[in-house]
Amino acid sequence: MVSKNQIKLITGLQQKKFRKEHQLFFAEGKKVIQELIHSDFFLEYLFTTTAVFPDVNPKKIINISESELKKISALTTPNDCLAVFRKPEPKKINETGLIVTLDDIRDPGNLGTIIRLCDWFGISELVCSEETVDIYNPKVVQATMGSIARVNVSYVNLEKFISETNLPVFGTFMDGDNIYKTELPKEGIIVMGNEANGISSQIEQTVNHRLAIPRFGNLQLTESLNVATATAIILSEFKRS
Amino acid sequence: MVSKNQIKLITGLQQKKFRKEHQLFFAEGKKVIQELIHSDFFLEYLFTTTAVFPDVNPKKIINISESELKKISALTTPNDCLAVFRKPEPKKINETGLIVTLDDIRDPGNLGTIIRLCDWFGISELVCSEETVDIYNPKVVQATMGSIARVNVSYVNLEKFISETNLPVFGTFMDGDNIYKTELPKEGIIVMGNEANGISSQIEQTVNHRLAIPRFGNLQLTESLNVATATAIILSEFKRS
Known part of the structure; x- marks a missing residue:
């Protein structure tokens, strides 16, 4: 289930000022989410209707319905999952190449x-x-x-x-x-x-x-x-x- | 002013089946509309809030308000004009180059x-x-x-x-x-x-x-x-x- 507070937080993350305030952002769809998980990105929660993520700590996975996903998604036709990540620290620019x-x-x-x-x-x-x-x-x-x-x-x-x-x-x-x-x-x-x-x-x-x-x-x-x-x-x- | 029937027709033209039925389509924004007018495209009506088209037959121009434009536009942030054109006859494919x-x-x-x-x-x-x-x-x-x-x-x-x-x-x-x-x-x-x-x-x-x-x-x-x-x-x- 997705709580009212989570809906408010996640829809807020569509706006830059709330992403800055909370230092969070979200991604949708299995491919993008998996690439972020396998990189340096710190996962906060993962909401899923049918997508399965065997590598993810089950405590971070929240099973939701399609109508709940619609409430938090930024897409007109939502995928089957949405994940909230912590924004990473900016890295130094490597001035070569x-x-x-x-x-x-x-x-x-x-x-x-x-x-x-x-x-x-x-x-x-x-x-x-x-x-x-x-x-x-x-x-x-x-x-x-x-x-x-x-x-x-x-x-x-x-x-x-x-x-x-x-x-x-x-x-x-x-x-x-x-x-x-x-x-x-x-x-x-x-x-x-x-x-x-x-x-x-x-x-x-x-x-x-x-x-x-x-x-x-x-x-x-x-x-x-x-x-x-x-x-x-x-x-x-x-x-x- | 834009009539109820015009709103129904133009919003319908967002769907392929109504574009086929009426043999019409619409374009938004001065640049695109002008390029179509200066080419072979037959203009049916032109709705405008502030954009001026000196070359167009004034009988085809309908002045409307911004809120009226919002009702017929397909854009989240409408431009200042929208024109309905007749779909041209398909041309033969030139099989060279x-x-x-x-x-x-x-x-x-x-x-x-x-x-x-x-x-x-x-x-x-x-x-x-x-x-x-x-x-x-x-x-x-x-x-x-x-x-x-x-x-x-x-x-x-x-x-x-x-x-x-x-x-x-x-x-x-x-x-x-x-x-x-x-x-x-x-x-x-x-x-x-x-x-x-x-x-x-x-x-x-x-x-x-x-x-x-x-x-x-x-x-x-x-x-x-x-x-x-x-x-x-x-x-x-x-x-x-």
Whole structure:
């Protein structure tokens, strides 16, 4: 059974301020929950209708009905389980290799997809501006499909972080060098900009290598790529060589 | 003002069966609406709170309040306009160049993003299995950001379509050839599979060039790329050479 207080707590965790206050977040679905359990994440409770978790301390498992799960889920069509985890302590940023930085990404689906891309391309550091959507937003956690456990996501003053680094800084702009014809290094910072406004002018000043993804469609009309698909193309270019 | 019958009609258009019955669909937001108006799409009505459309026949414009827009919008945070269009007649598939085919894509956001990618990479034909989500689903229309006006999307028996073509057929699989090291032609069919199950076994039999996008992360754990980001990487590889 799920108590009234638990419903209040968990639905509250959809909001950033309550995640901060309680230092908790939740994840849904067996795959994501299992990946978090097998990583460093500390499990508080696990609510389940039918999913079975033999590795989990039975004291932490609470069997609930589907209608109870609906009351705590953030999904329109809930899975069969939901788990509440403690937010881990932030880890230090390891400033080697390729680092992806996000300048004010607002859409949870985009952040989740970018975390999954970093994981695929073996990039372990994702550094976000403080305005970027929170990694523990339930929609982000869901979109990562578990990759959240393998990418170190940090929130910093991005302008300060980038201007203090010794690594080369790459950003994509309309007038940049054709990414397909540029030799790309194994180390560096890749900046991805906001969905509507791109890279902000303060951050643009820290970029010392301007790149462009060439367009092949009607150049007058086609406006831009979605930030997650642009990230996919850029990471593929950095890694393919 | 928006009448009760209009509210009933437009909210009905969120469902495929009513879009089919009325041969109508709707789009929201000035950018998308304008791109559709400037293309071949026939406008039925345009509801607006503050957006101005000087090119549109004023008889078709209906000024409404924000609370009225909320009643007909499919968005949680509505824009300032919504337009109802007639569904155009299906166009013949032009079987030259690169053609993207979708084997049962279910997520509207993924289909919309893939249409936008086709537009960016100058691919004008997108051929979908009959089970693929409907292009006139409001979430698809929204995610295309207007690219829907420039890519010809057809729904066919995909197995029949592919087996009758003379073009080479490409699909991505775990055991395929490294896409970064394969010479890719200017003509051919690229098959993208379902979000959960990948390419179906019937369609897999029609593929004569098996490709793979190499993974750089932990090979045991990282499972797959989202289908839209995989499409981005594949199209980028076909077009970059």
